[in-house]
Amino acid sequence: MEEIKEVVGENTEQEVKMVEVPLSIITNLRQVLEVVNTRGFNWRTEELLPVGMIVKQVDEILSKNGGSNETPQ
Numbered sequence: 001m002e003e004i005k006e007v008v009g010e011n012t013e014q015e016v017k018m019v020e021v022p023l024s025i026i027t028n029l030r031q032v033l034e035v036v037n038t039r040g041f042n043w044r045t046e047e048l049l050p051v052g053m054i055v056k057q058v059d060e061i062l063s064k065n066g067g068s069n070e071t072p073q
Contacts, residue, residue, distance in 0.1 A: 023067045030058045 033055055043051055
């Protein structure tokens with residue numbers, strides 16, 4: 001895998017390391033986030049945006065790779 005450099009602000013680069021994981025791990029992560037949220041976990045205000053961004057990123061990865069991001073029953 002190649003390393004990707006991401007621009008973080010003015011003239012600052014940060015290496016983004018890429019790893020391969022089975023799609024099932026990402027699907028399971030999405031399901032865990034959904035279960036935690038539906039069980040009344042009280043997210044602090046400053047946690048809402050980062051949690052929402054992670055859910056969105058996981059959903060994008062799943063949709064691009066034919067995985068399911070449906071809510072577990």
